[in-house]
Amino acid sequence: MRSLAHPKKGELQLDAVLSALADPIRRQIVGYLAASPGTHACGAFNLPVTKSTSTHHFRVLREAGLIRQDYQGTAILNSLRTEDLEAQFPGLLQAVLQPTNPRHLPIG
Amino acid sequence: MRSLAHPKKGELQLDAVLSALADPIRRQIVGYLAASPGTHACGAFNLPVTKSTSTHHFRVLREAGLIRQDYQGTAILNSLRTEDLEAQFPGLLQAVLQPTNPRHLPIG
DNA sequence: ATCGTAGTACGAAATACATCGTACAATAAA
DNA sequence: TTTATTGTACGATGTATTTCGTACTACGAT
Numbered sequence: 684m685r686s687l688a689h690p691k692k693g694e695l696q697l698d699a700v701l702s703a704l705a706d707p708i709r710r711q712i713v714g715y716l717a718a719s720p721g722t723h724a725c726g727a728f729n730l731p732v733t734k735s736t737s738t739h740h741f742r743v744l745r746e747a748g749l750i751r752q753d754y755q756g757t758a759i760l761n762s763l764r765t766e767d768l769e770a771q772f773p774g775l776l777q778a779v780l781q782p783t784n785p786r787h788l789p790i791g
Numbered sequence: 792m793r794s795l796a797h798p799k800k801g802e803l804q805l806d807a808v809l810s811a812l813a814d815p816i817r818r819q820i821v822g823y824l825a826a827s828p829g830t831h832a833c834g835a836f837n838l839p840v841t842k843s844t845s846t847h848h849f850r851v852l853r854e855a856g857l858i859r860q861d862y863q864g865t866a867i868l869n870s871l872r873t874e875d876l877e878a879q880f881p882g883l884l885q886a887v888l889q890p891t892n893p894r895h896l897p898i899g
Numbered sequence: 900a901t902c903g904t905a906g907t908a909c910g911a912a913a914t915a916c917a918t919c920g921t922a923c924a925a926t927a928a929a
Numbered sequence: 930t931t932t933a934t935t936g937t938a939c940g941a942t943g944t945a946t947t948t949c950g951t952a953c954t955a956c957g958a959t
Contacts, residue, residue: 697818866905
């Protein structure tokens, strides 16, 4: 079984978290996970970029500690690390996702 | 009297705000302004970079709408746009500045 | 009029980032 | 065992970002 590296809760860096959230595509991913709690394969997000770019963005989010990625077969189950984020940076996720545009749903 | 361009309250972009806040030097500036409300000249921040780099970071913050810059003589009075930010992105500033390290005071 | 102070303009260099295409790996299903 | 599905690795490319040094401007003080 393959597995991917994740920073521990206590290792989350604000720099990395904010950099990750500064990109609109990554906010789209995070927003979707927040709006549809649970796990979702990368393909479920209908991102307006190619597969390899998509891989890149998911990795940035994982390495920043924003999401968890667990293999299941060939797919990856992505989920938001809501509790860890709330513990380290209380209010941040809500403040970033709050904003007016709930462009957080898949287009398809 | 010289003056500098600022985005209006309603024009603030989350993208720009988060990108601005993703840089530690700029967070140091914002944190200092939040901790010591009022106006402060650029030189008062004891930033670990040269003057020209400093100018760059202040401009990024101003253009993102995080700070207001008003000339007074040759100096610039910098202040945090707390209310505008709170109106557009409630809770964001507090969430970003909250974190453990109150490294927000000038070193000198 | 000269000098000092506060910050800018401009160009350069190094690094980082977002994006893509193609080839590949791992798993599941047929 | 073949095929389809999901996502990765790698390299390339174009753009942005951070940083600096030097020369400059605007203003206040002498």
